[in-house]
Amino acid sequence: MHEGYSNHTITAYRSAKNRVDPYIPYHFLHETEPGLQGGIETVNTVFLTGKECAFKCLMCDLWKNTLDEAIPGAILRQIDYALERLPPAENIKLYNNGNFFDTKAISPVEYPAIAERISGYKRVTVENHPKLVNQHCSTFNDLLAGKLEIAMGLETIHPAVLPALNKQITPEDFRSAARYLAQQQVDVRAFVLLNPPYITNPYENIEWTLRSVQFAFESGAKRCSVIPVRPGNGIMDVLLKEKDYVPPSLDMLEEVVDKALALKQGQVLADTWDIGFLSRCAICFDKRKERLAAMNLSQQTAPNIQCTCKKDHG
Ligand code: SF4
Protein backbone atom coordinates (compact mmCIF):
# COMPACT_ATOMS: atom_id res chain seq x y z
CA MET A 1 0.00 0.00 0.00
CA HIS A 2 1.26 3.44 -0.90
CA GLU A 3 2.01 5.61 2.13
CA GLY A 4 0.26 8.56 0.51
CA TYR A 5 0.95 11.53 -1.69
CA SER A 6 1.52 15.03 -0.33
CA ASN A 7 -0.67 18.04 -1.11
CA HIS A 8 2.13 19.27 -3.29
CA THR A 9 2.32 16.14 -5.45
CA ILE A 10 -1.46 15.83 -5.72
CA THR A 11 -1.86 19.41 -6.93
CA ALA A 12 1.18 19.17 -9.24
CA TYR A 13 -0.72 16.71 -11.50
CA ARG A 14 -3.74 18.98 -11.86
CA SER A 15 -4.77 20.60 -15.10
CA ALA A 16 -6.00 24.19 -15.20
CA LYS A 17 -9.27 24.98 -13.42
CA ASN A 18 -12.41 25.71 -15.43
CA ARG A 19 -13.09 29.36 -16.02
CA VAL A 20 -15.80 30.31 -13.53
CA ASP A 21 -17.68 33.48 -12.67
CA PRO A 22 -17.40 34.40 -8.96
CA TYR A 23 -20.93 35.84 -9.00
CA ILE A 24 -22.70 32.96 -10.76
CA PRO A 25 -23.05 29.42 -9.36
CA TYR A 26 -21.44 27.03 -11.79
CA HIS A 27 -24.56 24.90 -11.82
CA PHE A 28 -28.00 24.69 -10.23
CA LEU A 29 -30.88 22.32 -10.67
CA HIS A 30 -34.28 21.27 -9.40
CA GLU A 31 -34.49 17.62 -8.38
CA THR A 32 -36.32 15.18 -6.14
CA GLU A 33 -35.11 13.11 -3.22
CA PRO A 34 -36.75 10.71 -0.79
CA GLY A 35 -37.89 12.44 2.39
CA LEU A 36 -36.43 11.19 5.64
CA GLN A 37 -39.97 10.69 6.92
CA GLY A 38 -41.07 9.01 3.69
CA GLY A 39 -42.53 10.42 0.49
CA ILE A 40 -40.68 12.36 -2.16
CA GLU A 41 -39.46 15.91 -1.66
CA THR A 42 -38.39 18.59 -4.11
CA VAL A 43 -34.89 20.03 -3.79
CA ASN A 44 -33.19 23.04 -5.31
CA THR A 45 -29.49 22.22 -5.54
CA VAL A 46 -27.05 25.08 -6.00
CA PHE A 47 -23.44 24.31 -6.84
CA LEU A 48 -21.75 27.43 -5.59
CA THR A 49 -18.50 28.61 -7.07
CA GLY A 50 -16.56 28.72 -3.84
CA LYS A 51 -12.99 29.09 -2.69
CA GLU A 52 -10.93 25.97 -3.32
CA CYS A 53 -11.00 23.51 -0.44
CA ALA A 54 -8.05 23.64 1.92
CA PHE A 55 -7.83 19.82 1.88
CA LYS A 56 -6.37 18.06 -1.12
CA CYS A 57 -7.90 14.62 -1.17
CA LEU A 58 -6.41 12.18 -3.61
CA MET A 59 -9.66 11.36 -5.42
CA CYS A 60 -11.20 14.84 -5.40
CA ASP A 61 -11.95 16.74 -8.59
CA LEU A 62 -14.16 19.42 -7.07
CA TRP A 63 -11.34 21.96 -7.26
CA LYS A 64 -12.00 22.27 -11.00
CA ASN A 65 -14.87 24.71 -10.48
CA THR A 66 -13.44 26.79 -7.65
CA LEU A 67 -11.78 30.13 -7.10
CA ASP A 68 -8.35 30.60 -5.55
CA GLU A 69 -9.72 33.15 -3.09
CA ALA A 70 -13.14 33.98 -1.69
CA ILE A 71 -14.73 37.28 -2.66
CA PRO A 72 -16.77 38.86 0.15
CA GLY A 73 -20.47 38.88 -0.70
CA ALA A 74 -20.08 36.69 -3.80
CA ILE A 75 -21.72 33.58 -2.29
CA LEU A 76 -24.82 35.60 -1.42
CA ARG A 77 -25.04 36.98 -4.94
CA GLN A 78 -24.72 33.46 -6.33
CA ILE A 79 -27.55 32.25 -4.10
CA ASP A 80 -29.73 35.15 -5.27
CA TYR A 81 -28.86 34.38 -8.88
CA ALA A 82 -29.91 30.73 -8.54
CA LEU A 83 -33.05 31.40 -6.49
CA GLU A 84 -34.30 33.93 -9.01
CA ARG A 85 -34.17 31.19 -11.65
CA LEU A 86 -35.24 28.07 -9.76
CA PRO A 87 -38.85 27.03 -9.11
CA PRO A 88 -40.14 26.70 -5.55
CA ALA A 89 -38.94 23.58 -3.70
CA GLU A 90 -39.27 22.13 -0.22
CA ASN A 91 -35.54 21.74 0.40
CA ILE A 92 -32.32 23.37 -0.69
CA LYS A 93 -28.75 22.09 -1.01
CA LEU A 94 -25.94 24.61 -0.98
CA TYR A 95 -22.83 22.78 -2.11
CA ASN A 96 -19.70 24.91 -2.34
CA ASN A 97 -17.20 22.33 -3.63
CA GLY A 98 -15.45 22.50 -0.30
CA ASN A 99 -16.58 23.05 3.25
CA PHE A 100 -19.44 25.33 4.12
CA PHE A 101 -17.96 25.98 7.57
CA ASP A 102 -14.49 26.81 6.33
CA THR A 103 -14.54 30.44 7.41
CA LYS A 104 -12.06 31.35 4.69
CA ALA A 105 -14.56 30.09 2.09
CA ILE A 106 -17.74 31.52 3.65
CA SER A 107 -17.41 34.09 6.38
CA PRO A 108 -19.71 33.71 9.42
CA VAL A 109 -20.57 37.37 8.84
CA GLU A 110 -22.56 36.15 5.84
CA TYR A 111 -24.55 33.48 7.70
CA PRO A 112 -27.50 35.74 8.70
CA ALA A 113 -28.06 36.97 5.14
CA ILE A 114 -27.75 33.46 3.72
CA ALA A 115 -30.19 32.13 6.33
CA GLU A 116 -32.62 34.90 5.52
CA ARG A 117 -32.53 34.09 1.77
CA ILE A 118 -33.33 30.41 2.39
CA SER A 119 -35.83 30.88 5.20
CA GLY A 120 -38.62 29.41 3.05
CA TYR A 121 -36.97 25.98 2.83
CA LYS A 122 -37.88 23.11 5.18
CA ARG A 123 -34.43 21.50 4.95
CA VAL A 124 -31.02 22.97 4.19
CA THR A 125 -28.14 20.68 3.23
CA VAL A 126 -24.53 21.82 3.11
CA GLU A 127 -21.30 19.88 2.77
CA ASN A 128 -18.49 19.98 5.29
CA HIS A 129 -15.34 18.15 6.37
CA PRO A 130 -15.68 16.25 9.69
CA LYS A 131 -12.78 18.21 11.17
CA LEU A 132 -14.60 21.48 10.42
CA VAL A 133 -17.64 20.49 12.43
CA ASN A 134 -17.60 23.05 15.21
CA GLN A 135 -19.39 26.00 16.78
CA HIS A 136 -19.98 27.60 13.38
CA CYS A 137 -22.36 24.76 12.49
CA SER A 138 -24.45 25.52 15.58
CA THR A 139 -24.38 29.26 14.89
CA PHE A 140 -25.68 28.72 11.36
CA ASN A 141 -28.19 26.13 12.55
CA ASP A 142 -29.63 28.61 15.07
CA LEU A 143 -30.25 31.10 12.28
CA LEU A 144 -32.14 28.68 10.06
CA ALA A 145 -35.89 28.38 9.87
CA GLY A 146 -35.60 24.85 8.43
CA LYS A 147 -33.73 21.70 9.49
CA LEU A 148 -29.99 21.61 8.86
CA GLU A 149 -28.38 18.58 7.28
CA ILE A 150 -24.61 18.31 6.92
CA ALA A 151 -23.10 16.05 4.28
CA MET A 152 -19.66 14.74 5.26
CA GLY A 153 -17.24 12.51 3.42
CA LEU A 154 -16.42 9.37 5.31
CA GLU A 155 -15.01 7.99 2.03
CA THR A 156 -13.92 4.57 3.34
CA ILE A 157 -13.10 2.97 6.64
CA HIS A 158 -10.37 0.78 5.10
CA PRO A 159 -7.52 1.22 7.63
CA ALA A 160 -4.80 1.57 5.02
CA VAL A 161 -6.75 3.35 2.30
CA LEU A 162 -8.34 6.16 4.32
CA PRO A 163 -4.94 7.55 5.43
CA ALA A 164 -3.67 7.28 1.85
CA LEU A 165 -6.55 9.43 0.58
CA ASN A 166 -5.01 12.49 2.29
CA LYS A 167 -8.43 13.31 3.73
CA GLN A 168 -6.79 13.86 7.14
CA ILE A 169 -9.46 11.97 9.05
CA THR A 170 -9.93 8.69 10.83
CA PRO A 171 -13.29 6.90 11.03
CA GLU A 172 -13.41 8.07 14.65
CA ASP A 173 -13.23 11.73 13.51
CA PHE A 174 -16.28 11.09 11.36
CA ARG A 175 -18.06 9.37 14.23
CA SER A 176 -17.38 12.12 16.75
CA ALA A 177 -18.43 14.83 14.26
CA ALA A 178 -21.65 12.91 13.57
CA ARG A 179 -22.33 12.56 17.30
CA TYR A 180 -21.73 16.27 17.92
CA LEU A 181 -24.16 17.12 15.12
CA ALA A 182 -26.79 14.72 16.46
CA GLN A 183 -26.61 16.57 19.79
CA GLN A 184 -27.30 19.79 17.90
CA GLN A 185 -30.31 18.18 16.15
CA VAL A 186 -28.46 18.37 12.84
CA ASP A 187 -28.97 15.48 10.39
CA VAL A 188 -25.95 13.80 8.83
CA ARG A 189 -25.56 12.51 5.30
CA ALA A 190 -22.40 10.52 4.49
CA PHE A 191 -20.46 10.27 1.27
CA VAL A 192 -18.94 6.83 0.79
CA LEU A 193 -16.67 5.87 -2.10
CA LEU A 194 -16.96 2.89 -4.40
CA ASN A 195 -13.48 1.94 -5.68
CA PRO A 196 -11.15 4.31 -3.90
CA PRO A 197 -7.51 4.03 -4.97
CA TYR A 198 -5.53 1.02 -3.70
CA ILE A 199 -8.44 -1.41 -3.54
CA THR A 200 -8.29 -3.12 -6.89
CA ASN A 201 -10.23 -6.32 -6.37
CA PRO A 202 -13.97 -5.93 -7.16
CA TYR A 203 -15.11 -8.15 -4.29
CA GLU A 204 -13.00 -6.23 -1.81
CA ASN A 205 -14.28 -2.95 -3.18
CA ILE A 206 -17.89 -3.99 -2.73
CA GLU A 207 -17.12 -5.31 0.74
CA TRP A 208 -15.35 -2.15 1.93
CA THR A 209 -18.00 0.15 0.52
CA LEU A 210 -20.69 -1.81 2.36
CA ARG A 211 -18.67 -1.82 5.57
CA SER A 212 -18.19 1.92 5.27
CA VAL A 213 -21.92 2.49 4.65
CA GLN A 214 -22.65 0.43 7.73
CA PHE A 215 -20.14 2.41 9.79
CA ALA A 216 -21.73 5.67 8.65
CA PHE A 217 -25.19 4.48 9.71
CA GLU A 218 -23.89 3.21 13.04
CA SER A 219 -22.30 6.62 13.58
CA GLY A 220 -25.68 8.29 13.17
CA ALA A 221 -25.84 9.16 9.47
CA LYS A 222 -29.42 9.05 8.26
CA ARG A 223 -28.43 8.58 4.63
CA CYS A 224 -25.43 7.55 2.60
CA SER A 225 -24.56 8.59 -0.92
CA VAL A 226 -22.41 6.04 -2.71
CA ILE A 227 -19.99 7.76 -5.06
CA PRO A 228 -18.24 5.78 -7.79
CA VAL A 229 -14.69 7.14 -7.92
CA ARG A 230 -13.82 8.52 -11.35
CA PRO A 231 -10.51 9.36 -12.94
CA GLY A 232 -9.78 12.78 -14.44
CA ASN A 233 -8.21 14.89 -11.70
CA GLY A 234 -4.59 14.28 -12.73
CA ILE A 235 -3.26 12.13 -9.90
CA MET A 236 -6.09 9.62 -10.34
CA ASP A 237 -5.02 9.16 -13.94
CA VAL A 238 -1.51 8.33 -12.73
CA LEU A 239 -2.95 5.81 -10.27
CA LEU A 240 -5.09 4.34 -13.05
CA LYS A 241 -2.04 3.89 -15.24
CA GLU A 242 -0.11 2.30 -12.41
CA LYS A 243 -3.09 0.01 -11.71
CA ASP A 244 -3.39 1.38 -8.17
CA TYR A 245 -6.90 2.49 -8.99
CA VAL A 246 -9.48 0.53 -10.97
CA PRO A 247 -12.71 2.29 -11.98
CA PRO A 248 -15.84 0.58 -10.69
CA SER A 249 -18.37 -1.02 -13.02
CA LEU A 250 -22.07 -0.32 -13.18
CA ASP A 251 -22.66 -3.89 -11.98
CA MET A 252 -20.66 -3.10 -8.85
CA LEU A 253 -22.62 0.08 -8.15
CA GLU A 254 -25.85 -1.86 -8.59
CA GLU A 255 -24.70 -4.62 -6.27
CA VAL A 256 -23.57 -2.19 -3.58
CA VAL A 257 -26.81 -0.25 -3.66
CA ASP A 258 -28.94 -3.42 -3.61
CA LYS A 259 -27.01 -4.73 -0.60
CA ALA A 260 -26.85 -1.39 1.23
CA LEU A 261 -30.62 -0.97 0.87
CA ALA A 262 -31.06 -4.46 2.29
CA LEU A 263 -29.26 -3.31 5.48
CA LYS A 264 -32.34 -1.17 6.20
CA GLN A 265 -30.31 1.10 8.44
CA GLY A 266 -30.95 4.34 6.59
CA GLN A 267 -31.37 5.85 3.18
CA VAL A 268 -29.02 4.76 0.41
CA LEU A 269 -28.48 6.96 -2.60
CA ALA A 270 -26.48 6.00 -5.67
CA ASP A 271 -24.70 9.07 -6.98
CA THR A 272 -25.87 8.98 -10.59
CA TRP A 273 -24.73 12.55 -11.24
CA ASP A 274 -21.68 11.82 -13.35
CA ILE A 275 -21.67 8.08 -14.05
CA GLY A 276 -21.36 8.21 -17.84
CA PHE A 277 -17.84 6.80 -17.39
CA LEU A 278 -19.40 3.55 -16.13
CA SER A 279 -21.20 2.97 -19.42
CA ARG A 280 -20.08 -0.18 -21.23
CA CYS A 281 -23.24 -0.86 -23.21
CA ALA A 282 -25.26 1.65 -25.21
CA ILE A 283 -28.34 -0.57 -25.02
CA CYS A 284 -28.79 -0.87 -21.26
CA PHE A 285 -26.85 1.98 -19.65
CA ASP A 286 -29.66 4.54 -19.61
CA LYS A 287 -32.19 2.01 -18.36
CA ARG A 288 -29.87 0.91 -15.57
CA LYS A 289 -29.19 4.51 -14.61
CA GLU A 290 -32.95 5.13 -14.53
CA ARG A 291 -33.40 2.06 -12.35
CA LEU A 292 -30.88 3.43 -9.85
CA ALA A 293 -32.56 6.84 -9.90
CA ALA A 294 -35.94 5.17 -9.26
CA MET A 295 -34.44 3.15 -6.39
CA ASN A 296 -33.02 6.35 -4.91
CA LEU A 297 -36.55 7.72 -4.74
CA SER A 298 -38.37 4.57 -3.63
CA GLN A 299 -35.61 3.24 -1.32
CA GLN A 300 -36.56 -0.22 -2.55
CA THR A 301 -34.70 -2.55 -4.87
CA ALA A 302 -36.20 -2.91 -8.34
CA PRO A 303 -35.91 -5.85 -10.77
CA ASN A 304 -32.55 -5.95 -12.57
CA ILE A 305 -32.41 -4.78 -16.17
CA GLN A 306 -31.68 -7.73 -18.42
CA CYS A 307 -29.38 -7.22 -21.37
CA THR A 308 -27.29 -9.41 -23.66
CA CYS A 309 -24.14 -7.55 -22.50
CA LYS A 310 -24.49 -9.15 -19.07
CA LYS A 311 -23.18 -12.38 -20.52
CA ASP A 312 -19.96 -10.60 -21.46
CA HIS A 313 -19.15 -8.75 -18.27
CA GLY A 314 -21.19 -10.42 -15.60
S1 SF4 B 1 -12.46 17.69 1.76
FE1 SF4 B 1 -13.98 17.32 0.12
S2 SF4 B 1 -13.80 19.09 -1.25
FE2 SF4 B 1 -11.98 19.08 0.06
S3 SF4 B 1 -10.45 18.00 -1.14
FE3 SF4 B 1 -11.42 16.48 0.20
S4 SF4 B 1 -13.10 15.61 -1.02
FE4 SF4 B 1 -12.43 17.52 -2.04
Ligand SMILES: [Zn+2]
Ligand atom coordinates in the same frame (compact mmCIF):
# COMPACT_ATOMS: atom_id res chain seq x y z
ZN1 LIG C 1 -26.25 -3.97 -21.98
